[in-house]
Amino acid sequence: MSTVTSRPALGSKRLPPAWRIALSRGRLEIKVFFRERDAVVFGFALPIVFVALFGAIFGNEPIGHGYTYVQVLVPSMLVMGVASSSLVNLGIWITSDREDGTLRRLYLSPMPRMAYFVGKIIMMVVVGALETVLLVGVGVLAYGVELPPTGEKWLIGIGMMLLSFAVFGVLGVAVSSLPRSARSAPAVINFPVLVLYFVSGVFLPYNQLPGWLQQIGAVFPLKWMVQGFQSAFLPDDLALSWPTHEWEHGRIVLVLLAWLVIGLVICLTTFRWKDRRHG
Amino acid sequence: MTVTQRARTGRATTDAVIEVSGLRKRYGDVTAVDGIDFDVRRGEVFAILGPNGAGKTTTVEILEGYRKRDAGEVRVLGEDPANAGLAWRARIGVVLQDATDVVELTVQEVVEHFAGYYPNPRDPEEVCSLVGLDEVRRTRVRKLSGGQRRRLDVALGMVGNPELLFLDEPTTGFDPKARRQFWDLVRALSAEGTTVVLTTHYLDEAEALANRIAVIARGRIVALDRPGDLGGRRQGLATVHWLDDGVERVVETAEPTRLVTELAARFGGEVPQLSVHRPTLEDIYLDLIGRRGDADVAEVAGRDNGSLGGDAATERVVEEETA
Numbered sequence: 001m002s003t004v005t006s007r008p009a010l011g012s013k014r015l016p017p018a019w020r021i022a023l024s025r026g027r028l029e030i031k032v033f034f035r036e037r038d039a040v041v042f043g044f045a046l047p048i049v050f051v052a053l054f055g056a057i058f059g060n061e062p063i064g065h066g067y068t069y070v071q072v073l074v075p076s077m078l079v080m081g082v083a084s085s086s087l088v089n090l091g092i093w094i095t096s097d098r099e100d101g102t103l104r105r106l107y108l109s110p111m112p113r114m115a116y117f118v119g120k121i122i123m124m125v126v127v128g129a130l131e132t133v134l135l136v137g138v139g140v141l142a143y144g145v146e147l148p149p150t151g152e153k154w155l156i157g158i159g160m161m162l163l164s165f166a167v168f169g170v171l172g173v174a175v176s177s178l179p180r181s182a183r184s185a186p187a188v189i190n191f192p193v194l195v196l197y198f199v200s201g202v203f204l205p206y207n208q209l210p211g212w213l214q215q216i217g218a219v220f221p222l223k224w225m226v227q228g229f230q231s232a233f234l235p236d237d238l239a240l241s242w243p244t245h246e247w248e249h250g251r252i253v254l255v256l257l258a259w260l261v262i263g264l265v266i267c268l269t270t271f272r273w274k275d276r277r278h279g
Numbered sequence: 280m281t282v283t284q285r286a287r288t289g290r291a292t293t294d295a296v297i298e299v300s301g302l303r304k305r306y307g308d309v310t311a312v313d314g315i316d317f318d319v320r321r322g323e324v325f326a327i328l329g330p331n332g333a334g335k336t337t338t339v340e341i342l343e344g345y346r347k348r349d350a351g352e353v354r355v356l357g358e359d360p361a362n363a364g365l366a367w368r369a370r371i372g373v374v375l376q377d378a379t380d381v382v383e384l385t386v387q388e389v390v391e392h393f394a395g396y397y398p399n400p401r402d403p404e405e406v407c408s409l410v411g412l413d414e415v416r417r418t419r420v421r422k423l424s425g426g427q428r429r430r431l432d433v434a435l436g437m438v439g440n441p442e443l444l445f446l447d448e449p450t451t452g453f454d455p456k457a458r459r460q461f462w463d464l465v466r467a468l469s470a471e472g473t474t475v476v477l478t479t480h481y482l483d484e485a486e487a488l489a490n491r492i493a494v495i496a497r498g499r500i501v502a503l504d505r506p507g508d509l510g511g512r513r514q515g516l517a518t519v520h521w522l523d524d525g526v527e528r529v530v531e532t533a534e535p536t537r538l539v540t541e542l543a544a545r546f547g548g549e550v551p552q553l554s555v556h557r558p559t560l561e562d563i564y565l566d567l568i569g570r571r572g573d574a575d576v577a578e579v580a581g582r583d584n585g586s587l588g589g590d591a592a593t594e595r596v597v598e599e600e601t602a
Binding site: 014024036111274 | 381435
């Protein structure tokens with residue numbers, strides 16, 4: 001411990017490029033995610049377990065047009081998968097980063113500020129993409145879910161995926177300022193999200209909700225994501241199960257972009273590198 | 280101890296790395312820092328010593344650019360920390376006090392990752408062995424002992440090869456051996472030319488490491504000097520005790536030798552129960568922070584104590600007679 005041999009100062013004193021630090025943060029975040037077994041099991045596996053459970057319970061119950069409950073459920077579950085790997089994940093992890101000294105250490109280091117967020121986004125996209133593949137895989141293999149039939153539907157699916165990640169990503173950062181402590185974060189963040197799953201048609205078909213619940217659900221982005229993902233996986237006949245009998249792609253994009261802007265504004269105005277103790 | 284001098288060409292060794300004047304910070308009604316001034320010179324180990332709640336951590340956090348000040352001028356490495364950029368951050372190192380982050384990564388992974396933030400980092404393996412984490416390099420941080428965890432924080436503070444290193448109560452929780460090793464490490468870094476700002480409530484730590492000590496109490500610097508000169512230690516009065524006709528006599532004097540010579544003449548040889556006592560650094564420190572006479576004086580050198588020293592500094596008794 002007492003021998004110090006310093007390296008000679010190199011000629012270049014330039015900071016490492018920001019993209020390299022951002023990639024390095026992304027690698028680190030992914031590594032940490034998969035080492036946190038609790039998070040992997042409960043966050044990551046939950047939508048898959050739900051599909052398996054609902055599949056076993058309602059199995060091949062037809063819901064019309066020759067489609068079964070599970071075939072409709074899988075696109076909705078994608079919304080849950082994206083929400084849990086982005087919105088819930090970021091909200092809880094950033095709260096804990098704020099409390100355990102991660103944010104303080106990074107703030108005091110020469111890391112470019114954006115590298116932290118890019119690292120989280122990399123983690124979120126990798127985890128979310130894996131989640132999507134597993135969910136769709138289980139649906140296709142076990143419950144006869146069909147992949148999007150046309151190139152156009154694939155594009156809609158991928159577009160919905162990107163838009164959903166963007167919206168939930170900024171909202172995840174935004175909600176990270178809500179919990180008072182890392183211990184309360186899972187409860188504080190999961191509660192509203194679980195309620196939204198029910199009023200957005202994730203678990204139950206949206207058209208079975210009472211009108212006033214439908215209107216509450218329509219304010220939030222999840223309902224529009226469910227609608228969008230269904231439009232990618234299901235034939236256009238099933239748009240009849242939505243109030244306007246259409247997929248409403250234009251309105252979906254508008255609502256999600258509005259939420260993206262709202263989320264960004266909240267992030268920019270409320271994000272704190274310091275916890276409450278360090279005011 | 281092998282120390283390779285770091286070439287810092289073009290820089291004088293006496294210029295100020297930190298300049299602070301009139302620094303103030305309040306939290307609501309509480310004034311944490313109440314107008315302090317000091318400079319820290321390049322290559323110096325500068326200790327900020329004081330009881331808990333005295334304003335040490337607030338001061339250091341302002342210097343690190345982590346906290347905003349309410350008033351005063353601060354220059355650190357030539358810049359105002361409140362507006363300094365990433366290039367400035369790459370030149371300072373901060374050892375965190377109570378972090379519990381990165382627990383799922385191994386020591387090696389963490390040190391390597393943070394080395395990647397700096398333009399001119401130290402070799403991560405070398406840093407691990409410098410702080411004594413060689414044997415646990417492949418261990419997850421979660422499994423480290425408290426002292427090892429703190430040493431990892433030290434490793435992360437120095438991996439960027441900083442010109443200026445902030446150590447905020449770095450040895451809290453260390454066992455005596457680890458503390459000595461840590462002191463050797465600070466001395467080695469200092470010998471290399473790293474400027475070190477150290478806050479501590481351990482008197483012996485400040486005395487062992489610092490070139491100069493600022494004693495801070497209730498948000499003010501109450502003394503700032505080399506450890507040997509602190510609080511007028513060299514000129515300090517000596518206390519002479521003796522027994523005169525069954526009565527205990529205590530005299531504080533600047534000339535104890537003359538007094539003892541006179542006493543020896545008067546008693547014609549041996550003076551009953553004679554003792555001459557000079558204030559230790561601890562005596563001086565306790566006087567400075569106004570804690571002398573408090574029941575928990577012994578706490579100062581050791582454990583945490585949340586309370587601030589009271590104002591009840593008792594006066595030194597001169598020529599007091601006790602039956």
